Amino acid sequence: MDLLIKLKRKYGETLQDVMDKETTIRRELAQIENLSGNISKTHQSLLNIQERTSALSDRLSRKRQKAAQHLSRSVETELATLKMNQTRFQASLIPVVSNPVPDPFLIAGDKILTEAGFETAQFLIAPNVGESLKPMSDIASGGELSRIVLALKAILAQTDSVETIIFDEVDAGIGGTVAEVVGNKLAKLSRFHQVICITHLPQIARFGNHQFKIAKQIVSGRTATTIHKLTHDERINEIARMMAGENVTPKTLAHASEMMAGATNT
Numbered sequence: 547m548d549l550l551i552k553l554k555r556k557y558g559e560t561l562q563d564v565m566d567k568e569t570t571i572r573r574e575l576a577q578i579e580n581l582s583g584n585i586s587k588t589h590q591s592l593l594n595i596q597e598r599t600s601a602l603s604d605r606l607s608r609k610r611q612k613a614a615q616h617l618s619r620s621v622e623t624e625l626a627t628l629k630m631n632q633t634r635f636q637a638s639l640i641p642v643v644s645n646p647v648p649d650p651f652l653i654a655g656d657k658i659l660t661e662a663g664f665e666t667a668q669f670l671i672a673p674n675v676g677e678s679l680k681p682m683s684d685i686a687s688g689g690e691l692s693r694i695v696l697a698l699k700a701i702l703a704q705t706d707s708v709e710t711i712i713f714d715e716v717d718a719g720i721g722g723t724v725a726e727v728v729g730n731k732l733a734k735l736s737r738f739h740q741v742i743c744i745t746h747l748p749q750i751a752r753f754g755n756h757q758f759k760i761a762k763q764i765v766s767g768r769t770a771t772t773i774h775k776l777t778h779d780e781r782i783n784e785i786a787r788m789m790a791g792e793n794v795t796p797k798t799l800a801h802a803s804e805m806m807a808g809a810t811n812t
Contacts, residue, residue, distance in 0.1 A: 592651050600654035603663045610639055610665070617701065624697035628731060629724050630690065634672040636679055639665040669694075688719025696731060703739055710740040717747040725749035733809070748788040748802070752809040757781050782806055 558564060577584065614637040621635040642658045642665060657664045670679040673690055686694065696716055703711055713732065717725060729750035735741055736755065744760075745751055757776045762769055776784055785802035786794045 596651050596654065596659075599659060600657075603654070603657075603659055606663045607639070607665060610663075610667075613637075614639055614667070620701045621694070621697050624700055625693060627727070628693040628697060629727050630673070630693055632673070632675050633690075634679060635694070636670040638668045638670050638679075640668055641665050689724065690719075692716050692718045692720055693724075693728065696728060700731065700735055703735065708739060710742060711735065713741065713743040713745075716743060717745045717750055721747065721749075729753040729809075746788065748785045748805065751788060752785055752805045757784065759784055778806075 558567065617637045618635055621637075622633065625631070625633050625635065642660050644652075644658050648658055652659045654664075669682040671682045671686060671690070671694070672679045673686070682691070682694065692715070696713070699711055699713070702708075716728065716732070720728060725747045726749045729747075730753065732741055732743055732750065733753040743750060743754070751757055758773050759776055759780075760771065760773050762771050764770070782799060782802045783794070785805060786798040789802065790798045
């Protein structure tokens, strides 16, 4: 009786509490006694997961290789229409390298398994004839990057169910006839998707079905941003201003009007 009182004082107020504690202790003891077997089961389970994951990663790698080859050819085709017909482009898959060595269960043969598979992707380009392929992030100029991004978005838009594509600063580093080509490409893309383009170039702005002017002004001591949809005549004035700055002349307006008319007929 004294023992029961002590047990109740330690493990609960009722006999059932004491019995529940006994069940818990017996279960924990069984786990300790079967520790070796549990470790073996867990190890085998991890091996099975590693085998399945490695097989899926191999399958993913094969699909990526095919997609990378197709993307490389498609980007080169698009770039040829954007005044970069000599540019070589390659979507390269690079095996993951880990230092220090990862957990043994993340090693499959000579490959290292990550949450993204066995490899990472890198875009390589050679803008000029005779040059070797190098990482795009290291050598591409602003104008080249703008057109490559446009090419990639144009390609992905063919398969993605996107309704709206936004281009911010797609005109960076370009001008003249290249800007004309980019504007025309955006116009063609807008036949199948809603295209929103932020630009400072009249050669691109003229191709829009609608044009908005965004400006900043001081209101009650604070900076406010305004957006205004331009009428046809306002668009001509704005295109002229984008070309000539504040010194807009009748000749500039006439040129802007011709540009707008040309975009309509494209």
